[in-house]
Amino acid sequence: MATPSPRSSPKPSGLDCRLAVLGTDARLTPHRREVFQALAESNDHPTAYDLFAKVKERSPSISLATVYNCLEHLTTHGLIRQVQLERGQSRYCANLHEHVHFHCETCGKVIDAHPAADFDPAKFWNLPAGTKVTRMDIAIHGTCSACTDKS
Amino acid sequence: MATPSPRSSPKPSGLDCRLAVLGTDARLTPHRREVFQALAESNDHPTAYDLFAKVKERSPSISLATVYNCLEHLTTHGLIRQVQLERGQSRYCANLHEHVHFHCETCGKVIDAHPAADFDPAKFWNLPAGTKVTRMDIAIHGTCSACTDKS
DNA sequence: CCATTCAATTAGAATCATTCCAATTCTAAT
DNA sequence: ATTAGAATTGGAATGATTCTAATTGAATGG
Secondary structure, three states, X not given: OOOOOOOOOOOOOOXXXXXXXXXXXXXXXXXXXXXXXXXXXXXXOOEHHHHHHHHHHHOOOOOHHHHHHHHHHHHHOOOOEEEOOOOOOOEEEOOOOOOEEEEEOOXXXXXXXXXXXXXXXXXXXXXXXXXXXXXXXXXXXXXXXXXXXXX | OOOOOOOOOOOOOOOHHHHHHHOOOOOOOHHHHHHHXXXXXXXXXXXXXXXXXXXXXXXXXXXXXXXXXXXXXXXXXXXXXXXXXXXXXXXXXXXXXXXXXXXXXXXXXXEEEOEOOOOXXXXXXXXXXXXXXXXXXXXXXXXXXXXXXXX
16 A cells, blocks of 8 residues: 555654655554664664663563564565674664675674765676566675774 | 694595695595585575485484584585575575575575676775775575566 | 554563584594 | 594573564544
8 A cells, every 4th residue: 555554653753754755654653663763873783682672771661572573564664674694693774775784703893884886786796587686685794994903 | 724634534535626725624524524515416505404404314313413513614614605695594505606695585596696707896885994804795685587477 | 432443562482593512432643 | 452632412502583362552433
């Protein structure tokens, strides 16, 4: 459905801008809003548990299961990205601009790196004809400059 | 150590070519050899459990823990790659040529795609100065041509 | 304004993949 | 043969995520 849901979220606010722009039918309930906000405020790439801890400060009653539900909802509605940098915990990212993740294997830090203006990834890989690309996950592993300096 | 280990594997065979070429000090014990061979023979991207099932046919006594140990050993010695396409199970890949993984979200199939000859990924992303890159994981998600045709 | 309905939320159990651990086995050199 | 060290084992433990069933809450129709 492209029409707005009959049951809209309680209080439209600044965060709904993204909703409106994207034209999704995602409903931003208070919890979803808080999870989204917590993610948007972090420039590291938090795990579900990190976000749980952060949201809990404001809403002590929230459960980890709800955080997972919210993240799932936000991800499938394209409001956030889920990133899988290594085995184990997934990480989340509110930066929807096309970017890649640099992961420092020494300190664990994750840095967003943006592609040069003329970057057109599709033309560099010889995908079979008829293949449709919906998204790309590009993870670059190495050592960040701070860790390189230390060693 | 660059010198060969004092304790070499029992029977040098064709598989050791890779070892020799790569100049690693990995020891290919029978189990490690079998796990490697099972992986090298598959063109899908098997999980640890897939490989466990396959190796079990020849060596019924092998345990899943050993398969994990072998995969860990082979990965850290650069003989195979571990790929993380989505949440959950890791997949493994014996193709060491520079390539990206195309993952069909409909049928789950994973296809290796090789970059065009002039592809130089490093220059497309503006990584901070001093950053050292050791490896890149590039996963492209979408729909393969077979699944596109069906719909 | 109250009842109904449906989704959101919850806690805790269950599952799944992976890792850890302690005991055993194997290999190669002494 | 004996020893030392690594490989292997099974099973327990862990950690992340998902499932389930019950509860809550909001908006709509009566």
